[in-house]
Amino acid sequence: MKVAVRLRVNGQDTELLVPPYKTVLEILREDLGLTGTKHGCELGECSTCGILVDGKPFLSCLALPLDLEGHEITTIEGLAEGSRPHPLQVTFAELGAAQCGYCTPSMILTAKALLDTDPHPSRAAIQQALAGVLCRCTGYLKIFEAVELAASRHG
Amino acid sequence: MAKTQADELAVVGKSLPKPDAMGKVSGQARFADDLMLPRMLFARILRSPLPHARIRQVDASRARAMPGVQAVLTGEDLPIKYGILPVSQDEEALCSEKVRYVGDPVAAVAATDEWIADAALEAIDVSFEALPSVMSIDEALAQPGEPIHPRGNVHKAVALEFGDTEEGLRSADHTREDVVFFEGNTHLPMEQHAAVAQYGQDGKLTVWSSTQTPHYVHRALGKVLELPMSRIRVIATPNGGGFGGKSDIFAHEIVAAKLAMVTGRPVKITLTREEVFYAHRGRHPVLMKVRTGFRRDGRITAMQFQSFLDGGGYGSYGVASTYYTGALQTATYAIPRYRFEGVRLFTNKPPCGPKRGHGTPQPRFALEVHLDKVADELGLDPVAIRRRNLVQPNSQTVNWLRITSCGLEACMDRVVADSRFLERRTAMPSGRGLGFAVSSYLSGAGTAIYWNDMPHSEVQVKVDRGGGVSVLCGAIDIGQGSDHILAAIVAEVLGVSLQDIQLTTADTDLTPIDLGSYSSRVTFMVGNAAIAAAQRVRQRLAEAAARMLHCESDELSFRGGQVGRRDHPGEAISFAQTVQAAEAGEGLISASGSYTPPKLAGPYKGSGVGPSPAYSFSAAVVEVECDPRTGEVRVPEVWIAHDIGRAINPVLVEGQVEGSVYMALGEALMEEQTFRIGVHKFPSMLEYKSPTTLEMPVVHTSLVESLDPEGPFGAKEAGQGPLLPVIPAIANAVYNALGVRIDEIPITPEKVLRALAQPSRRVGPKGVPRFAFPSPIQAARPPEWEGK
Amino acid sequence: MLRLPPLRYLRPTSVEAAAEAVAEHPGAMLIAGGTDLVPNLKRRQFDAPVLVSLRGIAGFDGIQGEPGRGMVIGAGATLDQVATHPALQTAYRALAQAAGFVSTPQIRHMGTIGGNLLVDPRCNYYNQSAAWRQAVGYCLKRDGDICLVARSSPRCWAVSSSDSAPVALALGAELTLRGAEGERRGAAADLYRDDGIVYTTKRADDVIVGIHLPAAPAMTSAYWKLRRRGSFDFPVLGAAVALDWADGMVRVARGALGAAGSRPVEVSHLLTPLVGRRPDDELIAQVAEAAEKPARPLDNTDFSHYWRKRMTRVLIERALRDACGLDPLAGRLTAQTRSGQAA
Ligand SMILES: Cc1cc2nc3c(=O)[nH]c(=O)nc-3n(C[C@H](O)[C@H](O)[C@H](O)COP(=O)(O)OP(=O)(O)OC[C@H]3O[C@@H](n4cnc5c(N)ncnc54)[C@H](O)[C@@H]3O)c2cc1C
Ligand code: SF4
Ligand code: FES
Numbered sequence A: 001m002k003v004a005v006r007l008r009v010n011g012q013d014t015e016l017l018v019p020p021y022k023t024v025l026e027i028l029r030e031d032l033g034l035t036g037t038k039h040g041c042e043l044g045e046c047s048t049c050g051i052l053v054d055g056k057p058f059l060s061c062l063a064l065p066l067d068l069e070g071h072e073i074t075t076i077e078g079l080a081e082g083s084r085p086h087p088l089q090v091t092f093a094e095l096g097a098a099q100c101g102y103c104t105p106s107m108i109l110t111a112k113a114l115l116d117t118d119p120h121p122s123r124a125a126i127q128q129a130l131a132g133v134l135c136r137c138t139g140y141l142k143i144f145e146a147v148e149l150a151a152s153r154h155g
Numbered sequence B: 001m002a003k004t005q006a007d008e009l010a011v012v013g014k015s016l017p018k019p020d021a022m023g024k025v026s027g028q029a030r031f032a033d034d035l036m037l038p039r040m041l042f043a044r045i046l047r048s049p050l051p052h053a054r055i056r057q058v059d060a061s062r063a064r065a066m067p068g069v070q071a072v073l074t075g076e077d078l079p080i081k082y083g084i085l086p087v088s089q090d091e092e093a094l095c096s097e098k099v100r101y102v103g104d105p106v107a108a109v110a111a112t113d114e115w116i117a118d119a120a121l122e123a124i125d126v127s128f129e130a131l132p133s134v135m136s137i138d139e140a141l142a143q144p145g146e147p148i149h150p151r152g153n154v155h156k157a158v159a160l161e162f163g164d165t166e167e168g169l170r171s172a173d174h175t176r177e178d179v180v181f182f183e184g185n186t187h188l189p190m191e192q193h194a195a196v197a198q199y200g201q202d203g204k205l206t207v208w209s210s211t212q213t214p215h216y217v218h219r220a221l222g223k224v225l226e227l228p229m230s231r232i233r234v235i236a237t238p239n240g241g242g243f244g245g246k247s248d249i250f251a252h253e254i255v256a257a258k259l260a261m262v263t264g265r266p267v268k269i270t271l272t273r274e275e276v277f278y279a280h281r282g283r284h285p286v287l288m289k290v291r292t293g294f295r296r297d298g299r300i301t302a303m304q305f306q307s308f309l310d311g312g313g314y315g316s317y318g319v320a321s322t323y324y325t326g327a328l329q330t331a332t333y334a335i336p337r338y339r340f341e342g343v344r345l346f347t348n349k350p351p352c353g354p355k356r357g358h359g360t361p362q363p364r365f366a367l368e369v370h371l372d373k374v375a376d377e378l379g380l381d382p383v384a385i386r387r388r389n390l391v392q393p394n395s396q397t398v399n400w401l402r403i404t405s406c407g408l409e410a411c412m413d414r415v416v417a418d419s420r421f422l423e424r425r426t427a428m429p430s431g432r433g434l435g436f437a438v439s440s441y442l443s444g445a446g447t448a449i450y451w452n453d454m455p456h457s458e459v460q461v462k463v464d465r466g467g468g469v470s471v472l473c474g475a476i477d478i479g480q481g482s483d484h485i486l487a488a489i490v491a492e493v494l495g496v497s498l499q500d501i502q503l504t505t506a507d508t509d510l511t512p513i514d515l516g517s518y519s520s521r522v523t524f525m526v527g528n529a530a531i532a533a534a535q536r537v538r539q540r541l542a543e544a545a546a547r548m549l550h551c552e553s554d555e556l557s558f559r560g561g562q563v564g565r566r567d568h569p570g571e572a573i574s575f576a577q578t579v580q581a582a583e584a585g586e587g588l589i590s591a592s593g594s595y596t597p598p599k600l601a602g603p604y605k606g607s608g609v610g611p612s613p614a615y616s617f618s619a620a621v622v623e624v625e626c627d628p629r630t631g632e633v634r635v636p637e638v639w640i641a642h643d644i645g646r647a648i649n650p651v652l653v654e655g656q657v658e659g660s661v662y663m664a665l666g667e668a669l670m671e672e673q674t675f676r677i678g679v680h681k682f683p684s685m686l687e688y689k690s691p692t693t694l695e696m697p698v699v700h701t702s703l704v705e706s707l708d709p710e711g712p713f714g715a716k717e718a719g720q721g722p723l724l725p726v727i728p729a730i731a732n733a734v735y736n737a738l739g740v741r742i743d744e745i746p747i748t749p750e751k752v753l754r755a756l757a758q759p760s761r762r763v764g765p766k767g768v769p770r771f772a773f774p775s776p777i778q779a780a781r782p783p784e785w786e787g788k
Numbered sequence C: 001m002l003r004l005p006p007l008r009y010l011r012p013t014s015v016e017a018a019a020e021a022v023a024e025h026p027g028a029m030l031i032a033g034g035t036d037l038v039p040n041l042k043r044r045q046f047d048a049p050v051l052v053s054l055r056g057i058a059g060f061d062g063i064q065g066e067p068g069r070g071m072v073i074g075a076g077a078t079l080d081q082v083a084t085h086p087a088l089q090t091a092y093r094a095l096a097q098a099a100g101f102v103s104t105p106q107i108r109h110m111g112t113i114g115g116n117l118l119v120d121p122r123c124n125y126y127n128q129s130a131a132w133r134q135a136v137g138y139c140l141k142r143d144g145d146i147c148l149v150a151r152s153s154p155r156c157w158a159v160s161s162s163d164s165a166p167v168a169l170a171l172g173a174e175l176t177l178r179g180a181e182g183e184r185r186g187a188a189a190d191l192y193r194d195d196g197i198v199y200t201t202k203r204a205d206d207v208i209v210g211i212h213l214p215a216a217p218a219m220t221s222a223y224w225k226l227r228r229r230g231s232f233d234f235p236v237l238g239a240a241v242a243l244d245w246a247d248g249m250v251r252v253a254r255g256a257l258g259a260a261g262s263r264p265v266e267v268s269h270l271l272t273p274l275v276g277r278r279p280d281d282e283l284i285a286q287v288a289e290a291a292e293k294p295a296r297p298l299d300n301t302d303f304s305h306y307w308r309k310r311m312t313r314v315l316i317e318r319a320l321r322d323a324c325g326l327d328p329l330a331g332r333l334t335a336q337t338r339s340g341q342a343a
């Protein structure tokens, strides 16, 4: 039943033996211990499980491992450089953009994908880019501000 | 403490990152479903496919025989009933005789993985005898067939009267009656509920759960599992959102514990999103009638309020919810005579309970649209009619609520001025409108859920020779920032930085009690307990420092990690040195503090719901943009002011206010938990419509600081109150924009179009069902209201 | 955690091999982005013992050509690629709009245009977990023998919920299909059957390879979508129109409605009054009013079907105005007055 899969996660190659129908979400959390990736529906309806694949926002709950071989997977655990947090992590903390923190990993990764292509996005561009990640706590406003603050610190 | 000047404060009042922030932004925060234990099993629950049925037989033999299945439980294994309120012990972890809604738990499996557990559920054969189901308030009252619970479909009927309201209405110049409906909706926390249980060979049970109320779970586990509480440890994990949805005792928590006991292995259970909709305990659908008498100048002479709550299949918090639909009308307006009648009905739907604002958003909606309509009839503007009736600081309402600090008027002034409400509302372009409303909420329920004389919150503070400060408390952070409140307050009192504080929270083995993260009680109660504990520690440290600095202990200030003489800034020693000196003198320095709210309940039965040591106040102006061709309503801008007492951390308070606006917006325009052919119409994140970034308006938040005399540093609540005015303000704005009254929440495009096409320009319920309320308990009014 | 049922996963590296793999394994299904298939499988809406992935096929996602010559879009192009491709922002703009309106940025990065054309028709009684469907007694589309929306109906009325499907019809797109038995090309319109269960004419092993957009140097097009929220939501109604122009007059008018039936509903024949005319407010309003006729919404999506029906003309009007370069929201039809009379 199981198949060998080679995944590159946060810059690290790993080889795994997993059922081919085990989603990347389950593999990250259960096989790789990367529980920073959360889940709220497992059906593509909330994006809490967001990861980056080749720098683009993806849903780990719908992705199957064999299809991500040869691609670069980034999870929230891969954002900091050593113990130095990513600027977005700092601004999210500073501005109270993480309340319960459950949508936060996906929100930050999605924001990172945005800033990587558009370093100084308008408020409207931020709203569009983050429109796929639901947050029930914040009303999103502190999140927008945190993205803007990170962008402005970037110079 | 309340009156401490802002410039004397080092931590309190500052927008600092909360202590749990880095854990949350880095993915390191460990939520319940993140826990993995060696040999862990995975549990799943079989749920009823029928809304109302008798269970004839459950045959789990096929499931038990499946490889990988380690245990199967049915109703027989957990026969003891429980419930959050002592008066409503009507739930079973697994139903044994009857099921009362689609989704009611019937059996449970623990297996080596979730695939096997799922397959095993399919192999459990249950035979049901279907009973007629009751899906609405009307059906519940009509009582077809067997009632849902033995004593009938009426769960609770209450009636209270303060002063002769009939007389008050007779003497009015003008009276008006409105009937409105508020559809049910749910919390939809992003994190699905999860629990992990472990039972050691030492006979001790540990349960980790994403619960807002570990103490109540602790008690219920003791009862249902027949274990002494001393052998049970409940650890609340950070909640990935709660909003009231995790403040009950849930079947899955009990089931996980029992399965761990049966198998001797750790067991994890995580609800699917669909199951979260069945766990529910969300906003009650409420049908309301309000009748009020006014003098010509707009002053209220009397009010009669009726509410019909669609409670779902079990009691849950329902008795409290029922009272709450009548409790806080008087907290914003001086109502001299007041009658409240409320009834909660059982229906075959997931049980309703507390959601942000518990029982008060529905009546607040009724009241605030009612007032706007009356204002129109009296030729007053919406602000004027409210001003005429505003509750005053340091007063007592007719139903005996003690109002202390009150920034309601300041909140009103603020949003009215900032939005230019009065100038603009009469000159809005077509399709645009402005609406206004105000509200009030508790800073913690004045009574515990079960009757007792003990404190509601307790905090322990212990200092370390290295200068570290350990703070232990039962409070659980659900995103609202309770960890920050604890840390900030202790840091402030001891003059250390937030980084010097180590928190241990919500672990019944380690931490002293806190009743839980509900009723907006944490900042107020935990905050006061933390101040008490920290001050005791500070006193002992001050004595030691005074000896070293050759001064009196009351001459010392604790600031910036230093303990020094207030008048001789140069003479100071470090906090750590102070600890060492104190410890050398008397051993371990630690102290505890507790908070018990004052006894505020009035002299009548039912007075336990409503009293709070302090009330927050809010006011909102909402701008809407309506498309008259589709009926769609958009909200581009909101002005909201909230009387927080004191903002211990302004950025976190703003976050609570903005989150409340968000949730209100969803409830007002799109969220609803509705049923069809006996089942939840769409128990999914896709079809339960939660607003996205694209629906979120610009929000202008103002914090009003009324410095409550009893609040910690003057603080009150922020987590729930700001939701309340937004919903009626939207309804009032839609009226301003299009001239239609949607007396029914949510305000959907269909309803707006229907109202536009109707001569009455209104969509809403026509009346309330006939129901014989008990004759009201005639309660005495506080002396200041006698003769009014 | 909702999980997939056990299944085999094959990753061929060519279209031919993919078609053969499906033909070889009974019940096998193709999977591209998986954004429609995976949730449906997790809810056990159908069985697929074998999935044949199209993601290992090189060059399956190319977008070539320009409006003057016509374009070919590889079926494996992601919705994001289609939404943002520069050559798709003029004549074929409706397609870019439709792709850009699909769900969320996340889904648009994963989901493909080929998969989008083939979204399994949706229904509030069907896109539910197995336990939920058991509670309501199942329906025709899976395991049951009645339609819960139209109880006396012998057929399934699940809703074609693809954003790009009506656009493909409006643009007159053609598709190349490659099956185990060879390749063929045909009109996109011929792909769809008016049935909620067997909703296409294609065989299981037919792989959509490319979408051909005919040369259209003077065409304008627009797609309007009705839904509750600005993201996530499937259309509860979609209006796609394409107008070919000559000398400032409409030469050809084509249109189709999405989420108005079990397949994209062709309304081109109702747009003919536009032909040879320079459309103004009044004409567009008249045409839009007439073009709503074939829409047959039922009570199986978000919103009430009455409202969806009433919105049809409004949405068509807006799409037409958009394609004519007029302010879409300034049209003459107001649901308020016209439908008010009807109600
Ligand atoms: C929450 C959510 C919201 C959504 N909202 C929308 C929406 O608003 N509008 C919308 O249109 N869609 C929506 N979708 C559906 C889906 O995401 C998109 O339609 C997407 O484009 C499907 O593409 P895919 O590549 O992921 O298809 P898959 O899921 O891989 O496949 C879908 C179907 O197409 C078949 N298939 C795929 N590629 C080919 C091919 N090349 N040849 C032959 N058969 C093929 C598969 O066998 C399967 O039957 C939504 C999905 C989710 C989960
Ligand atoms: S339209 Fe009818 S048969 Fe088709 S999926 Fe819906 S309920 Fe089932
Ligand atoms: S968990 Fe909700 S989209 Fe993946």
Ligand code: FES
Binding pocket: A097, A098, A099, A100, A101, A102, A103, A104, A134, A135, A136, A137, A138, B190, B240, B241, B479
């Ligand atoms: S912070 Fe709680 S869901 Fe976003």
